[in-house]
Amino acid sequence: NAGVTQTPKFRVLKTGQSMTLLCAQDMNHEYMYWYRQDPGMGLRLIHYSVGEGTTAKGEVPDGYNVSRLKKQNFLLGLESAAPSQTSVYFCASSYRGGGGGELFFGEGSRLTVL
C-alpha cells in the first residue's frame, strides 16, 4: 500500500534556483495539503486543495505555487528558492476536510537552499 508518496526525498538548491516537489496519493482522496516543518514551529500549512483543479493559500504561501491538475497529484513549486525555504516539506491527503478527516502524510522531502 503506497498511500502518499513524495519525490524527491532530499534536494539541495542554490539561491534563485527553481524546483518542484511531487506528491502522489492512491487513496482517491479529495483533499491534499502541503506543510512545512521547522524546528520549534510545528507544521505550517503552505497551500491546500479541495479537489482536482482547485488550490488555496494556507498560513505561509509566499514564495510557493501549487497545481492540482490530476486528483491524485499535488505539486509544490519554488520559482526562486531562498535560504528561508530550507525546511522539511510534508504532503498530506484526506477523505474529508477539517473537522474529522484523518490526514495521511508522506515521509517528507528535506530541502536545503544554500
Add this chain to the structure above:
Amino acid sequence: GENVEQHPSTLSVQEGDSAVIKCTYSDSASNYFPWYKQELGKGPQLIIDIRSNVGEKKDQRIAVTLNKTAKHFSLHITETQPEDSAVYFCAASSGSGTYKYIFGTGTRLKVLA
C-alpha cells in the same frame, strides 16, 4: 488569529511511567482535536482524536481529554514503552467550511529504559 499552544516541548519519562502533553486552542469554533505521532524520519500519523461533544476518549494505553470551557485538551500515555519515544503534535480544526488544521509546535517524548 487561530493558535494552538503545546507544552512541554520536551518530556523525558522512565519506562512504565505516565506522560501527559497539554494543548490550548484559541478558536472557540474548534470542534475536532487529533493527535499525531511522528517517528524519526517519517511523516506524522494519527494516533487518537476527539470531538467537542466528548470529554474523554481512550484507546488502550493512550487517552485524550477535552475541556471546552478552558479550551484545552491533553494526551495521556500510561505504562510508557521505548517505542513511545517520538514527537507528538496536537491539532485543532473547526470543520465548518474550513479545511485547515492548526498544529501545535510538538513535544519530543523520550522514554528512558
